[in-house]
Amino acid sequence: MNAKFILLLLVVATTMLLPDTQGAEVIKCRTPKDCAGPCRKQTGCPHGKCMNRTCRCNRCG
Numbered sequence: 001m002n003a004k005f006i007l008l009l010l011v012v013a014t015t016m017l018l019p020d021t022q023g024a025e026v027i028k029c030r031t032p033k034d035c036a037g038p039c040r041k042q043t044g045c046p047h048g049k050c051m052n053r054t055c056r057c058n059r060c061g
Contacts, residue, residue, distance in 0.1 A: 042057055045059055
């Protein structure tokens, strides 16, 4: 019983610490300008970087 409880707490803590899954869709890019439109659709903010040919969207504020 005690081991199951600790495992459950570990799973809950891990899911709370993981980043948001919003923006998890893979967007291919070549330049940062390629990320502005898709990032605006996903996060509502056009801020993004093109890293390893994949957009990384940032949130505003």
